[in-house]
Amino acid sequence: MVIKINGRAESVEKSSTIIELVSKRGLSAEKIVIEHNLRIVPTEEWSGIALKENDNIEIVSFVGGG
Amino acid sequence: MEDILRIGGREIKNRLFIGTGKFSSYNVMKLALEASNAEIVTVALRRVDEASKTENILDYIPKRCILAANTSGARNADEAVRIARLAKAAGCGNWVKIEVIQDNKYLLPDNLETVKATETLAKEGFIVLPYMSPDLSMARRLVDAGAAAVMPLGSPIGSNRGFKTRELVEILISEIKIPVIVDAGLGAPSSACECMEAGCAAVLVNTAIAIAEDPVVMAKAFSDAVKAGRMAYVSGIPRSEKNARASSPLTGFLRNE
Numbered sequence: 001m002v003i004k005i006n007g008r009a010e011s012v013e014k015s016s017t018i019i020e021l022v023s024k025r026g027l028s029a030e031k032i033v034i035e036h037n038l039r040i041v042p043t044e045e046w047s048g049i050a051l052k053e054n055d056n057i058e059i060v061s062f063v064g065g066g
Numbered sequence: 067m068e069d070i071l072r073i074g075g076r077e078i079k080n081r082l083f084i085g086t087g088k089f090s091s092y093n094v095m096k097l098a099l100e101a102s103n104a105e106i107v108t109v110a111l112r113r114v115d116e117a118s119k120t121e122n123i124l125d126y127i128p129k130r131c132i133l134a135a136n137t138s139g140a141r142n143a144d145e146a147v148r149i150a151r152l153a154k155a156a157g158c159g160n161w162v163k164i165e166v167i168q169d170n171k172y173l174l175p176d177n178l179e180t181v182k183a184t185e186t187l188a189k190e191g192f193i194v195l196p197y198m199s200p201d202l203s204m205a206r207r208l209v210d211a212g213a214a215a216v217m218p219l220g221s222p223i224g225s226n227r228g229f230k231t232r233e234l235v236e237i238l239i240s241e242i243k244i245p246v247i248v249d250a251g252l253g254a255p256s257s258a259c260e261c262m263e264a265g266c267a268a269v270l271v272n273t274a275i276a277i278a279e280d281p282v283v284m285a286k287a288f289s290d291a292v293k294a295g296r297m298a299y300v301s302g303i304p305r306s307e308k309n310a311r312a313s314s315p316l317t318g319f320l321r322n323e
Contacts (some may be wrong), residue, residue: 017223031122032114033156038148040155055318058113060152062123064095065136066085066223066250066272 001053012051019046021057032061067151068263069300070302071267073245074193074214076132080105081262083247083293084285085136085272090222092303094281096280099128102285107131108163110138124157134161134195142169143182143265162187163217163270164196166216167312170306173223176305181211197249205242216242219247220261224272224273226253229260239265255284255291262295 005021009016012021018034029059034041035058036049051057071078083106089095099107104193107127127133135153140146143166150162164187166179180196181204188194193214198204200218208216218235221227228251229235237244252258258269271288278284 027114028122030157031124033152034112040151042155058152058309060111060156061114062109062135062153062156062158064086064089064092064110064276065121065138066108066148066270 001051002049003053003055005057006059012023015050015052017047017050018049018051021051022046022059025059027059032059034059069296071245073195078105078132078268080289080292081111081268082168082258082289083108083249083268084275085270085271085315086089086110086127086276087272088237089281090276092121092123093276095276096128097282098275098285099126099131101282102275102289104285104289106134106268106270108134108136108272109153110156111149111156112139112264125206132161133158134193136163136165136197137183138165138167140164140166140175140183141167143179143186143195144180147186148184150192154192154277155170160191161193162172163191164194175199175219177201180204180209183206184213185186185211188214191273195247200238202234202237202241205238205246209242209244211290213244215245215247215267217247219250220248220257220269223250225251226274227251228253228257229264232260232264233289234263235266236264255287258288259291259295262292263298268292 002009037056079137084104085108135158137146137149146164164183166176184194184196193283195215196213197217205216221230247268248261248266249270253274261269273282275285
């Protein structure tokens with residue numbers, strides 16, 4: 001199925017969970033925040049949320065800024 | 067008596083706030099933050115770039131610092147609110163610097179959208195520091211909306227042009243009861259000192275420190291300039307005079323009259 005990750009359409013396995021998505025990308029949980037269809041998802045819910053076709057995921061972290 | 071700046075229930079001694087963009091490395095940034103002894107530090111939030119699994123910037127910011135996420139990239143109030151909530155979830159605490167910008171040439175803020183975002187976020191318990199164009203009516207609206215301070219620009223972001231907005235900012239200082247913090251455009255310690263002499267509560271500097279040949283020493287220079295300017299303001303700067311006023315006594319001259 002296809003979902004949108006950080007604005008780009010990507011193909012992922014059907015009903016992947018957020019935690020699978022994060023670990024597949026080699027991201028560490030403590031430095032990122034996940035927004036799922038405009039809702040911020042607390043880390044402890046990452047394993048319980050199965051993604052659906054056309055879902056929108058944003059993965060963000062802090063960078064330098066003024 | 068100690069000179070303390072109070073914002074959002076916190077007591078701040080160092081009136082130089084530092085932005086963390088544009089440093090050549092996180093290590094240099096860390097050394098600059100340590101050298102300046104800054105207490106308020108801004109960061110930004112961006113999509114994770116897959117190619118670069120970089121280190122966590124927060125590991126390089128001294129633990130004593132208060133983090134304020136900026137909402138850079140936001141083009142309207144809704145986007146600013148969204149970024150602020152994400153930053154809070156990412157562990158930034160509840161301080162936010164609102165930055166709503168649609169103009170890419172001068173990066174001047176949209177004051178109206180900034181007021182809207184301030185209202186929403188202040189209601190949610192954020193300590194809101196809005197970046198703004200120095201306009202008295204808008205500053206009053208920001209106060210009413212619950213801002214913890216107002217942050218008028220000195221000159222366009224990253225331009226290093228100095229305190230060009232002085233006369234307008236002085237109006238805010240005289241009329242607005244919350245701290246007035248000049249943010250953006252201060253290219254040299256003398257400009258930061260000038261802001262403090264004019265009565266600003268603090269200044270925020272990023273580019274001039276980050277892109278200096280030696281950012282660590284420059285951070286200290288800014289910190290000292292801010293202290294000097296503040297001390298001068300508190301001491302009461304004498305007004306300027308058109309004519310000379312002799313500093314030595316005008317009697318007892320060694321001449322025959």
